[in-house]
Amino acid sequence: MNLTATTRRAMGRLSAAVGAFVLAFGVLALGAPAHADVVNPELPYKVSGNVQNEGIGVNGVLVTVTGGGGFSAEVSSDAEGKWTVGVPERNADYTVTVDESTLPDGIAVVDNPETEFVESNVQTVTVGPGGRVAMNFFIGQGERNTVSMVDQIVQRLISGLNFGLMLALASVGLSLIYGTTGISNFAHAEMVTFGAVVTFGLVGILGDSALPLAIVLAIVLSAGLGWGLDAGLWKPLRKRNTGLVQLMIVSIGLSLAIRYMYQFFIGGGTEQLPGSDAPQIALFGSVKLSVVDMVSMGLSILLIIIFGWWLTYTKIGKATRAISDNPSLAAASGIDVDGVVRVVWVIGSVLAGFSGILWAYFRPGIRWDMGGQILLLIFAATTLGGLGTAYGALIGSIIVGILVEASSLIIPSDLKYVGALVILIGILLFRPQGIFGRKERVG
């Protein structure tokens, strides 16, 4: 058995402690809200890992880490199967042992389902110059179960669909705004965060039971935000004939200002909305969804259908598409461009705010920069579908959502956004008009 190779493969898997750091540094990687059980946090170097049963963390498994100089520490895995032990030295070997008697009955440490390496419950890891190492254990019935792999894929696809629908709500707004005004709106991320932060603030005032009311009010306020941004900033800039690049940089400045304003009000930590810990209900196979997940998917689909109907059949919807196509011609044929653009900002802001609330449940948690974490995914989805096309943004979002969730089956989950970003670049290179865009849109 090639131990170092095993270790290296294992490190490629999700490391819980790194996940925690990732969140602590306020960066993109999604991960679960890792509250890994930590022993000896004061020691400088870390051994961490994950005990998984068919991809699901196993709680309360006793893990012992021993090393040179009589070092020994015991840790229990947390509800997500994660554990972390601080160790005193780097460039040293440590032995990690899983106490199999603390595993649920009838299962044992088995092969890593993604590699051919046999794993035993006793492993040696080397803490290298980086000062941290991950050792993950896979628990199961003793043999690889192909059905469970299928289930895992199904679970990922459903999760990805949920994520994609949420992205779609944000993307169609961004795409419409781009289509009608030409602005690459970087502040869209802050419009997403707005919905979640305002809901959180209102729940704080009105109490947990008033969550539906808080959500409705947050959406009304989101509409107000969109209206205010257009009336106070973007319309005056249109009147000045400000260039598109300038508008883009204005949106970046706006994004910075609003983002740090959120941090000013809610601080740098993560907050939870009521119901974010709703239990998961087994549906079929190993597919589990919480009530919140199901309601969130249902509402997303409903909103998207209403939006699609609005865009296709109403007078303003038709005018919106006309302006996306050719603003001058639309204006010449008597369409009130400024009025329609105002409506687009309001609708875009409402959809973004609602997707922010869903994002707060999907992550889960509210952070000042939560919108910024998915901004590039929103751009990727919008670009994939074709900038300026609302239906394209919808399809693009679902593709990106499923891709991000499913890719963590193959690549380490702290790299799952990289796939989406690579697609974003690839699309811009080979088909910048996107799947549904038309070639003449690209200058």
Added chain:
Amino acid sequence: MDFLGILSSTASFILDPTTMAYALAGLGLAIHFGFAGLLNMGMAGFMALGAYGYAIGILTFGLPWYLAAFVGIGASIVFALILGIPTLRLRGDYLAIVTIAAAEIIRLLLLTAVFTDVTGSADGLTGFNGTGGTVTNPTPGAGGFNDANPIPSGEYGFEPFLDNERTWFIRIVGMLILVGATFAVWRLVNSPWGRVIKGIREDEDAVRSLGKNVFAYKMQALVIGGVLGSLGGLLLALSTNVNSSVYVTSLTFFIWTALLLGGAATVFGPLVGSVIFWTLQAFLGLVFPALAKAGLLPFSGIQAAQIRFIIVGVILVLLVIFRPQGIFGNKKELTFVK
């Protein structure tokens, strides 16, 4: 409230390596955006390559520090080529999205646990500058940047620039790089080459019709600006540890703000802009918490420290709307091509 102390700490930022690093990156961005009209939103990626290339060159490849510096510069050249060959034909705002995404990919690759042995993952890398590491981060022995310091140990200068020989060494090295780079950029943009890239910024087709290879000129501009950015990252790595949490998208936006403050299409704009930006940041970061502590502002010290970032955003918005050419820029030199 110790107002003199705040002013003194603020003044020390004028000679801070971070200020010089920003100025170098800003100079690179001036070539990209100010002179060639390329909307590079991924400067943080170039800086990360400069810093990590240097640190990894020493820690993983065991190179001497002066050779390791070229690893970072080389990496940024390769990055510029990979980025430029396919993307320079794209329209401005598309290029912005591609570069921002590419910089994020670099950061995520530096952060992931997969390459912990090389990149240090979320902890970053430490102890690559030779003697003078901390207890928890022992140094790999003599031969590093700090050991090449010819200045005898001791305190030099006067308040607020009274510091030990290590700080002065990095200041002098940074100043030499910065002066050299500024001179080179000044010569470049006033050369025939500079006139061509300014022409590309104004009207690409006109330059193409004169028989110039627009793509090649843009690529040269991208590489030169990228190298300047990696030098900025290198300077950061010489003065402190490297950590991927530094090279975030916000860093790129801050450099943009500093650049636009000074004037995008000027040689000295990024320099002056960086000095103003950093000293203002430092000043606001000190003065607001001090005011809050003195009970003059109705919020906590942590909140007070955040106000400066809100102000940065507002400044960026106002600058772009009301003075897009910056403090030193000439309105006739259109930096924002439509």
